Amino acid sequence: QEIGEINAEAKTPLPEGKSPSLLETAKRAYRAAADAVDVERRMESFKQAAADVSEHAINLIVVFSLQTILFPLLFLWLVAQLLKSVLGARFGP
Numbered sequence: 001q002e003i004g005e006i007n008a009e010a011k012t013p014l015p016e017g018k019s020p021s022l023l024e025t026a027k028r029a030y031r032a033a034a035d036a037v038d039v040e041r042r043m044e045s046f047k048q049a050a051a052d053v054s055e056h057a058i059n060l061i062v063v064f065s066l067q068t069i070l071f072p073l074l075f076l077w078l079v080a081q082l083l084k085s086v087l088g089a090r091f092g093p
Contacts, residue, residue: 002049 002052
């Protein structure tokens with residue numbers, strides 16, 4: 001989505017309703033050419049978007065690992081310790 005927004009910034013919108021004058025068309029063409037030449041700014045935007053995506057993916061991996069592996073194992077260990085203490089107290093010496 002962010003990359004799509006970056007690409008949309010490069011496009012200049014057409015005015016609705018009336019046909020543009022020759023001067024407006026020339027200005028729009030100049031802005032479009034200037035934006036297309038500013039590749040460095042667009043590349044930085046793409047790099048930032050890629051970094052954000054990778055950071056988000058890492059966060060999702062961490063949350064998934066915690067929810068599916070660590071929390072169930074911790075819960076089972078706590079249940080086992082609770083059963084040991086309850087059964088040990090009941091059948092102990």
